[in-house]
Amino acid sequence: MPMAPRSILITNITLRTRTGTEVMTAELAFALAARGHHVAIYSPRIGDLAMRVMAHGIPVTDRVETLTSPPDIIHGHHNTPLAVAMVRFPATPAIFVCHDVATPYDEPIIAPRIGAYIAVDQGSAARLLTQGVEAAQLHLIPNAVDLDRFICRTNFAATPRTALAVTKARAPWLPAVREACATAGIALTEVGPGVNRSVDDLPARMRDADIVFGWARSAIEAAATGASVILCSEYGFGGLLTTAIAERYPEGQLGRQILPMAVTPASISDAILRYDPVDTARVATIVRQKLSLDDMTTRYEAIYDQVLAAPAESASTGLATFLERTFPRFDLPSDLHHDALSLDARLIRLDAWLDRRTRLEQLPVPDLPFDNMSPALGLLHTGWADPEAWGVWTIAPVATIDLPIAHLNAWDGNLVLRCNHYFPAGDEQDRLRPVEIRAAGRLLARLSFLRRDYGRSESIIHRLAIPDSLWRGQSGALRLAFHILAPQSPLDAGEGDDPRRLGLALESISGP
16 A cells, blocks of 8 residues: 655755765655655755756755755664754654765664664664664665666677776775786776766666676666676675575675675686676576665655654654764864774774674674774774774773673673783883773773783783663663773884874773
């Protein structure tokens, strides 16, 4: 039965070019409007794409005060514009869609008014769970393809002669692709932000290419046109997209944001040699059956109905917490700026959990190492350096971490911290370094680090019991704050050129 017409406000951080979320926002708006819904878009940064959307009769604004009529529901892409829309319409329920495991804009706002959280793949699902979303509120809706635009070819080349590389903002894999294509005698065309070349005829270009190199949305769009897809991203190499992979989506490497192999000329060449027009045609059929824009729109309509049927929530605590975290802390501007720049390094690896599970709902509660390949890096909030092979340094007087309530439940509130503290080598009088751990304004523990322990190869183990009142019966995450009472940089200590104010060296947090 068709859904009753709704007024829907979609938010997206930008609507200027043709990145993944921008295209998805426009296509979803068109699809919802075609079904009789009243759709508007709020985006703080608008440009050519916004003009095209408005030309189709859908209002787009970058000024929230111009939105005068409360919508029935807010469809939120990206947390900052969603927060603005939620403040503008304090009685309107919302949903939040996470598109990425890396960007800070895809961190969820945990608030009662958000009735559903949607992940577009397994990586973003893991991020949402890790950052406090309840499993009962989580839905997995993969990105879809507008089958009317991405038309499938009827002829599949026996031997590949042409290729198209579709880049995102960063494309470190391009040199390997260029070398492999040159070796194979394949003519390569490059498009996308990574090569500063946006195009309006991407569906036709994909349909004309025998092979498309790309990832995520670009990969499924190319597959829908009948191109043979080789999965390449800045986070790894997924090989040739075969029927076995397509049938499992969003499970498997097409639904992950961390890929198992490195992109090399040899791995690209091997994938090219595995080109199979028969299998490529089968992949196109699977993608077009599973990932149509029409089906995706129907699923979102069902979620809108579900959220609107639930009792109205108006609590603003979660929204206030998000805004507090988002606004700059001017006492530590350089450290916070560094944190923003290093979010990519800390968050992109959340999906590593999914290598050790059979299905999303069976995710274990693992220990939390903080080396540079750990899925737990997404829990780090402010005051941390880029991770290293052993773990991560604090680089501010206060460093915070969001510890999932699920872990506290599994560990009955008892934590084991493996950590140490920086001592400047030249100051032998510096014998003791304390670190206070606080949560919800309470002092939980004061850790003491002795110079005699600093040279030990193994980490120092500290045990911490979290009071039941802070976590039992709660949901989401508990924010722990490490107060570093004497951070100092190696540069200031005269033993190097590292300007970071090093304090706690955190290796892991685990259960008893």
